[in-house]
Amino acid sequence: MLNFLDGNIIKKVIPVFIFLFAFALRVYGIDWDQNQHLHPDERFLTMTTDAMIWPESLAEYLSPSISKLNPYNLGTAFYVYGTLPTTIVKYFSRSELFDVFQYNNIALTGRLISAIFDVGVVILVYFISKNIFNRKTALLSAFLYSVSVLPIQLSHFFAVDTFLNFFLALTFYFLIKLISGNKYYFSIGLGLSYGAALACKISALYYLPVILLGYFFYFLKSRSSLNTIYHILFTVSFSVLTFRFLDPHVFTGNLFPPEISPQFIKNIIELQTMGVRGSTFPPAIQWHNITPIIFPLKNIVLWGLGLPLGVLSVIAVIYKIVELFIGLFKTNNLKSFYNNLIVKEFNSLLILFWILFLFFYQAIQPTPSMRYFLPIYPFFAILSADFSVTFLFPKFRNFLLLSTIYYLLIILWPLSFLSIYSRPHSRVSASEWIYQNIPQGKTLSCDSWDDCLPLSLAEGKTANQYNILSLEPFVPDDPQKIDKYKSQLDQIDYLIFSSNRAWGSLPQWPEKFPYMIKFYEDLFAGKSNFQKVAEITSYPKLKIGNWEFEICDDVAEEAFTVYDHPKVLIYKKIQ
Structure with a gap:
């Protein structure tokens, strides 16, 4: 060699x-x-x-x-x-x-x-x-x-x-x-x-x-x-x-x-x-x-x-x-x-x-x-x-x-x-999914410190056809924050998480965010009145012929995934 x-x-x-x-x-x-x-x-x-x-x-x-x-x-x-x-x-x-x-x-x-x-x-x-x-x-x-x-x-x-x-x-x-x-x-x-x-x-x-x-x-x-x-x-x-x-x-x-x-x-x-x-x-x-x-x-x-x-x-x-x-x-x-x-x-x-x-x-x-x-x-x-x-x-x-x-x-x-980098960005794919599956006029959530979805794409696919309600998950939990968050959840038809910024970070600090942690646990366990309807990912993968190997990097540092291949989660209110 x-x-x-x-x-x-x-x-x-x-x-x-x-x-x-x-x-x-x-x-x-x-x-x-x-x-x-x-x-x-x-x-x-x-x-x-x-x-x-x-x-x-x-x-x-x-x-x-x-x-x-x-x-x-x-x-x-x-x-x-x-x-x-x-x-x-x-x-x-x-x-x-x-x-x-x-x-x-x-x-x-x-x-x-x-x-x-x-x-x-x-x-x-x-x-x-x-x-x-x-x-x-x-x-x-x-x-x-x-x-x-x-x-x-x-x-x-x-x-x-x-x-x-x-x-x-x-x-x-x-x-x-x-x-x-x-x-x-x-x-x-x-x-x-x-x-x-x-x-x-x-x-x-x-x-x-x-x-x-x-x-x-x-x-x-x-x-x-x-x-x-x-x-x-x-x-x-x-x-x-x-x-x-x-x-x-x-x-x-x-x-x-x-x-x-x-x-x-x-x-x-x-x-x-x-x-x-x-x-x-x-x-x-x-x-x-x-x-x-x-x-x-x-x-x-x-x-x-x-x-x-x-x-x-x-x-x-x-x-x-x-x-x-x-x-x-x-x-x-x-x-x-x-x-x-x-x-x-x-x-x-x-x-x-x-x-x-x-x-x-x-x-x-x-x-x-x-x-x-x-x-x-x-x-x-x-x-x-x-x-x-x-x-x-x-x-x-x-x-x-x-x-x-x-x-x-x-x-x-x-x-x-x-x-x-060989396929559409996961947020772009998620935006396409939203336009195809969520009726106009519905109220969608958007976490602060994150990008709101859907993104405006081609003509006729613009975010202003939905009502976007901004949530503040990063505000430390107190009675005022919790009451406001619950009130906003009542108004929302679809929860949109365009990355793991909030649900991946807040569990690191249970003393500051006990309500948010419990909310995410119930949501992911199917114990809330929201049901997951879409999960759009763009994990690194290797494909050779019919063989394909995908690497889930959810546990990597947030900044490693959140910019170019974030996981997008969409939940629909069911009751």
Whole structure:
């Protein structure tokens, strides 16, 4: 299997094939919601980008008080993302090349650029692995990241995650090049890429310890304090300048000194208060009763990577930790330790530090969403490939069939997941069902913090032919809320749950929502005066000939299913 990769033609063709394969996986079904804009964060960024006006001069662009690329000047009081992704999408959506998208050009252009940036991560994974290990490991690591499901899913969304992931991976690339190459243009590239990462999302600050550790390794290797200081000054200067230039909305006043906008600081504080433990902010309720560490690890292994690749990644991380510790205990003196670890293994130490630091930091937070772990997925792929090439393949060289089967199993999950983009969105299918089966004039429910159904489709299929009554399930249960909810149930002909946002989250907090939990239990058990008449799903499935295998991912984190393949439940009042 490894010898096959040694041919000269193969050396040139395979990387390109992997990059094109990764691109195909990320743009397949790019209009997955049939232009219904069913991702709330994407909707927000689309509306913000649509409202932006391209500046007439560089001076206008750099002036936070007048720039129309600044969301705060467009009537948006709360904005916690960077403006680099929206600025890029705004620029390209103005191009004649994308005129075919018409009104939807912003969302679709954003998704396409998001996919391109994640393919950029695949390319960076290849070159990082090639610099640290060898070409075989580089090919395998690029392939493993290309088939990782969470990156594939997030590439289908116009959000900031893939942009951030790209620039953090680029930062890591320049960091290892600096440590090994001692060139000033690497420290400049490091500053440029890190500043761009900050301009995508301020959470790039979490990467600062990795950069500091990298500079510590650089100092140990170069033995030059002055050289280290010069490189740090280059990196800091170019990081600040790049951040200021690519995301002016974070700042206020002149270019120098770069002062942080009070409005931005206020927004970040507001965001933090929404996610504190005990918060009743609706999107945060799903994490109220989870087990720290275990919950995010389970979602990464089972859904973000898929069980075969997830298990391989966990084993690879453990293997690398053990390998480094064995190397440490084998050393007889400080010089030997320095030669074995600092010189030879500093890249592995940086990778391990980043994986463990980000994972454990995010895993103990009150809101450990799957997408917050995206920046360590490239490094899962790198360590998994290294483990396979240095340990698995040599150990099981006589079991080529076994290793081939295992890697085929790795591919099954992404192929199954992609099937959700091959058919109509479940909310679109549910809307069609409603128009065909529910008479006009009936009263339908709609949970707050969720999308109402039916969606307006073709001519003659518009939601205004029904009465839509908004329910407030996320309001903590008290006599007033319960009385209002019961009164509204009396008026409703059909209960419509367009996802599991409410009934999947509220049971996590029985002290706050005892009435709602009992209501859902009775409803699902058939003990209420509503009867289920439709269940529309779009689970990942794999079909080979007459054989079909469907994967129910209801137990995955809410955000993994609620945007592109939610379960829709419809109940009819029977008495």
